[in-house]
Amino acid sequence: MSGPAAMPSGTGAPLLVAEGLARHHPLARPHPFAERPVFKAVDGVDLTLERGEIFGVVGESGCGKSTLARLLMALEPATAGRVLFEGEDLLSLSPAALRRRRRGFQMVFQDPYGSLDPRLSVARIVAEPLRLLADGAEGRSRRDRVSESLQAVGLQASDARKYPHEFSGGQRQRIAIARALITRPSLIVADEPVSALDVSVQAQVLNLLLDLQESHGLTHLLISHNLAVVEQVCQRLAVMYLGRFVETGPTAELFKAPAHPYTRLLLEAVPSPDPARRRSRRPIADPAPAPAGGCPFQPRCPLAVARCRSEAPELRTIAPGRQVACHQV
């Protein structure tokens, strides 16, 4: 068991820093002389990952959390901003240098059925990053690396000969994690790693993430729509809404006293598995697209005033380690 919400153990330089990260998609003009509208999937995100922590990003579908993950992994070009991994700007690296760098950060995807090639043996799936990285690990040493990875996620070395269809959903997600571990990365970005899994299996995979953090000192960025999952495993958390972080802070504090009206709305909306706590919710406003100016949450916000419609709030610090983007807090 780790200590209560231990602050990130690494004291030195942060593992990853993102500054002003943005990804804009130009849309079709509504008519030939109109200005080209722009969809802001990610719009100015600053993020610091300390070594050894599990950082969560929560938000609903369309908030940009998956795009953010792909930007941090340099899988998609950014419209603006920088991603510094161990101090090196990933977005300015040459393709060859970026490829070598990739061993340091790996990704786990949501769907353990879609993300494993059914025609490849587990050994080939797990070893694939080594081949792509031209690691040089050949023959015996590659087999050792595969067994080491499989054992780290609680599978048997003998599972290497099997094929994905022989495994259940939870075991497949372990295979996907083993594949991410084989390059001995320091960062794993997991995009909804348990949302395709059943409750009892989800618990196994979440425990595995915690074990890996402890035993290998791994840093995780966990993307999820499930607040309870994030509360269970993440030390720090960011709440994302329409491309921006609206609130960040230590998970326990954020859950105890959510500051942003959107965070409060999210927490209120989660159904409680305790019928005694069944409560009458306040009516919830429908999701709305971002308005042209002002705060993106303003059309749904019960607290919105004139200023919210004219001026977009910046993230500002309200307590040590806690930031909120809201004029009314």
Next chain:
Amino acid sequence: MLEVRNLSVGIATPSGPLALVEEVDFRLEAGRTLGIVGESGSGKSMLALALMGLLPPAARASGSIRLEGDELIGLPEAALCRIRGKRIGMIFQEPMTALNPAMTVGEQIAEGVQWHENLGRRAARARALDLLQRVGIPEAARRLDDYPHQMSGGQRQRVGIAIALACRPRLLIADEPTTALDVTVQAQILDLLRELVAEMGMGLILISHDLGVIAETADDTLVMYAGMPVETGSSAAIFARPAHPYTRGLFLAMPGHAGVPAGAGQRLQTIPGSVPEPGRRPSGCRFADRCAYVIEACRAAVPPWEPLPGGQQARCIRLEELP
């Protein structure tokens, strides 16, 4: 209003019949909500299809399903067609695929009314407008002629609910109605379902893998595991004092549940292994291979229902010895 007795669903395979759902019994009164909860492979969706009479051709249901006294098992398709949509309304998981992309939402709501009640176009359209307003679509008169792709996921599910309600059914069956939706939209849809059940006095069967959704919405709960119900009772009782080792394990594996140590980094309790497939279920208690309290007798026969205070029941022979 609805009484299900010894309902089983099986399919014929080259190596003999294979049971998918076995020995389901429950009653549902008007104005109440029964939650059916289970993980994938528990048979809950097959059970839903059996209740709707929509089983795939290879599957067969046996036992008894009585809706207001009328037996549904063995009814010919033509007779089922007069009941489905009229006396039983259905809401499906994925509102985009459940709706017809080539018809306006107004036509889709009116379709059932015209078919079942021989209402004219005009009257059916008026009913559709009423329903669209009732399920909370703003500017309903204008949206009546929209196509499904012009609506958001939450609005589409509202349309799905309007279709299910069109003929004022006595029984509503909702199979994972909010699983494809965001939490804030899910909360709206659950609120709407609760209001409608109270207002129209329907019986609602809500099928979900999400314990939170069941706890918030259902008066009574039926827990399914590997094709068989293992525990039943009032939601208040089951969620406060789960009795069956599977139900207990499920609750303790769920982040956010009262019995789970909260706080970042706390390990969750897990149930070892995974739900067995239909052909590989143990012959006695279906949970025996994963149960921490298993003894020899558990594997000998399917455990009978053991009564607990307050009408709660669990299929476990070791209830009294459990810690």
